[in-house]
Amino acid sequence: MPSSAIPGFRAVVPAGGSGTRLWPVSRADRPKFLHDLTGSGRTLLQATADRLAPLAGDDGILVVTGERHVAAVREQLPGVGADQVLPEPSPRDSMAAIGLAAAVLERRVGDVVLGSFAADQVVTGRADFERSVHEAVEAARAGYVTTVGIAASRPSTAFGYVHGGSPLDVAGAPSAVHVRGFTEKPDAATAREYLASGEYRWNAGIFVASTSVLLGHLADQRPALHDGLRRVADAWDTPERARVLAEVWPGLEKIAIDHAVAEPVAAAGGVAMVPGTFGWDDVGDFNSLAALLPADDDSGSKVLGDGADVVRVQSAGSVVVPASGRTVTLLGIDDVVVVDTPDALLVTTRARAQQVRRMVDAVRDHGREDLL
């Protein structure tokens, strides 16, 4: 399927999040999105930009990231211009990041459709992804805040869900449906019910809307945040940017776009969903990372890195990240996770991979902030 940029479409990439469950690969100075976690040769950020460039054009991508990551982002994305990277002085959650991008875009190019795609997700099936975005853009042009719902392949308790409803009936968006609501991460029983009903899909945090619609909802729902972001955007491309940021940014409400806009607007019937048919994962921890890697032997062992750096004897189902150049050897131990970096080593199990954040806390308590 040939792809071409969608007229009047801009892609916003919030590149934030610390990825603490992927420590010690993911660090404060070099978080998850700056790493190649699939062995593809491209970092998650690069793969995200690669995926969006055909839809928005190279100059149609805006990356919103922390000031400390601007240099790394620009180095990884040489095709993205300096003014396409918006530095945040401090993290203010997704509504501020996406709202800032919307307000800056509106000042620069007028009312356009923006799609927001997190920098740290993995997507497979390029053609299906593009088809979904095309549909979402049409639904957005019809005035909807539009999300893409991912087919829930298992009753995951790690994701939020989108509850779909009746067909949207918008030209160019044949599969889109109305959204009845969003849910937080459910417990296991609820997740199973969701799956059985066939009405729920995973919320991948993809939101597509015209800037005027999005900022209009924001003005209704969170007027102070809206006004602050407008002030910052007005000053953005002027010598006043730093002064206004210093004045306004620290006081902005920290809130996710889901809570600020998607949920209340869905309740009022203003949100649509396009059912995505592509593969998607948020690579939350070393166990979910393992699912994205090819097996390195007959027992399902996975290696992120050079398989020649790992020697196993009677060890099945391990996940090894040999990232220090040393040889990692496993003897008679199953389902172990070994992450080997030049200054820190993590040994845990696949079953405990979701709890790596606790190790990050323990390392901080141990007085080794330098390792985080």
Place this chain on the structure above:
Amino acid sequence: MPSSAIPGFRAVVPAGGSGTRLWPVSRADRPKFLHDLTGSGRTLLQATADRLAPLAGDDGILVVTGERHVAAVREQLPGVGADQVLPEPSPRDSMAAIGLAAAVLERRVGDVVLGSFAADQVVTGRADFERSVHEAVEAARAGYVTTVGIAASRPSTAFGYVHGGSPLDVAGAPSAVHVRGFTEKPDAATAREYLASGEYRWNAGIFVASTSVLLGHLADQRPALHDGLRRVADAWDTPERARVLAEVWPGLEKIAIDHAVAEPVAAAGGVAMVPGTFGWDDVGDFNSLAALLPADDDSGSKVLGDGADVVRVQSAGSVVVPASGRTVTLLGIDDVVVVDTPDALLVTTRARAQQVRRMVDAVRDHGREDLL
């Protein structure tokens, strides 16, 4: 208990063995005896020499070691003179090493009593150790090949056993008994029977005998080996050493002193045992090493190295050797063994510690001889 050198006594320290079950700490170029495995600040070799110097005097210690280890041995034992280190061109097992020392000693100082103590064992209870050696020397002066039997604290299948008999009745050796025989490493059921009988003690490989008695038995039991060693010893302190070694050494029989002398002589009534009351361990693997280390937390976790280099979260009973300067972190994993060196990492379990040799084979098969 004050200690003083025993007149006419010499200590022989065979410093060999690769310690493959302690890889990757123990390496071909730097085997087990060259490492501090107890956190005492002294290597096993140094601790052995420290223990023997009061009994034999600094100049009464002979170390028999491989040519490639001579420099390291001399560096670790500055008090031991150059002619007290006997280099072996290749490993020929313990009979050749001890027999060479005996023959060299006999040429240098005449008939003396020698005691052989491996360089890679750990002894606690200095006064008890010295008392045992004093008794063993008296039994040796009475013409016996004398061993020290260690109180078997558990039905170990990792050690050979000495079967004791009636009292020896030699002045100065009140606790010595006749030895009925030696056994190979037993199976678990046999080991339990040994323990229950009260007649068996662990064979620590300590042998004390006068050089004339030892070499006489060797001449009877293994005449070719005896003659070869005599030829080498005759040439040792002459310009002919290298030539004779090159001619004779490669053809010497590889056999342990247990099989060559101790077993056949015991059958003929010529072996005695002094029951040792000191603590002894051969530090065969990372699990037995753990038993020698103080606990680093309430759950029996052990660290050989700096405890500040290890962070544990819900991890009990681990053994960690942080030998690369990096921080080792364990999350939700019990009884794991993590050995962290600058070029190789081993992750296994305490239960599998005895099988580390298999990893050494696997690393060799992997083409990484450089890591062994």
